[in-house]
Amino acid sequence: MSGLTAIVPCYNEGAQVDVAYQEVCAALGTIDDLEVLFVDDGSRDDTLERIKRIAETDPRVRYVSFARNFGLPAAVTAGFRYASRPWAVQLDADMQFPAAETWRLLDAAGDGYDVVFGIRADRKDSVLRRMGAAGAHWVARRWLRVEVPHGATSFRVVRTEVGRTIVNLPTGNSHFVAKAPQIGARCATVPVAHRERAAGTSKFRLGRLAGDAFELWFGFSWRPLNAVYLLAALAAVAAVVLSVLGVAGVVGGTALLVASLLVSAATAAGVAVVGRYLYRRMMDVRPRRIYYVREANFPVSDEDRLDRGAPAPPPPRQAEARTAPR
Secondary structure, three states: OOOEEEEEEEOOOOOOHHHHHHHHHHHHOOOOOEEEEEEEOOOOOOHHHHHHHHHHHOOOEEEEEEOOOOOHHHHHHHHHHHOOOOEEEEOOOOOOOOHHHHHHHHHHHOOOOOEEEEEEOOOOOOHHHHHHHHHHHHHHHHOOOOOOOOOOOOOEEEEHHHHHHHHOOOOOOOOHHHHHHHOOOOEEEEEEOOOOOOOOOOOOOHHHHHHHHHHHHHHHOOHHHHHHHHHHHHHHHHHHHHHHHHHHOOOOHHHHHHHHHHHHHHHHHHHHHHHHHHHHHHHHHOOOOOOOEEEEOOOOOHHHEOOOOOOOOOOOOOOOOOOOOO
16 A cells, blocks of 8 residues: 545634644554645635645645535545545544544455445444434435445545546435445445544534435435335325225215325325436536635646636736727
8 A cells, every 4th residue: 555645624624624634644644655635615714724834834735625615525526536645535624533543444445445434333423413324324225225334434445546436426426335335346344433523513414414315315226216106006096995985975074185185295295206306317417516626735627626727817907097099
């Protein structure tokens, strides 16, 4: 293993950037060809300024800063696109996964795996977050037959070219943990330590958890749509039966009203599922960039830059206005 890029996505992590840098260097500094790549996801605090100060004193540190907040999947995509070492480890800036645990993943990668996911041995998150993430993965594996490594997290060691292949797939879905097995990457999981955030604020939101679950369910399985077909068939049968019973006088008006409401609710749910698939398809085929770079301390693709790599200053104010020629 000749080199490693530590990818550290950051969003409003000014209180944590220096801590993350010091811990990464302390844990992985013995690697001769180490690169630390900070991806600033449009932070509004002093995150970028702190990263710049670190980069000025350590040539191993590179950074890329987005034009605005594009989200964690975009930051991860940029990280793998611009990682320059054969292997990469994705680390959260909050360092809830100790950087020293990277060695456990690297040891496993030496057995011939392309991706090694860390799984929390003793998770230090809220009950809601633990249950939500576990429930989403359980539904995906058991009901929807989506291949997701059990307990896989964003803490992972990846063969860089494999990671680049995954993030460059022509799909709007952002679930790395489901894409890796889908393309045939050899995956493994390793138990690692987990701890509470020491500084800064958590970026966890309930809406984000729900959105990630929907992306996983509707982005990798057609089973929800098949369930809609079954639901529609059952609703049609129920409507016919209730109509016959209503005409025969067996079922009263209240029961018919309740049944009609249930059928309407099922119809609305079915329409919502179909709409979700249409939205997913639209996001997959719509040409768009998932991020734009404001600045970086290394050359980046012109297509990734907001100014297309050709920044130009505005024309200066002239001391005296020139008269138009007659």
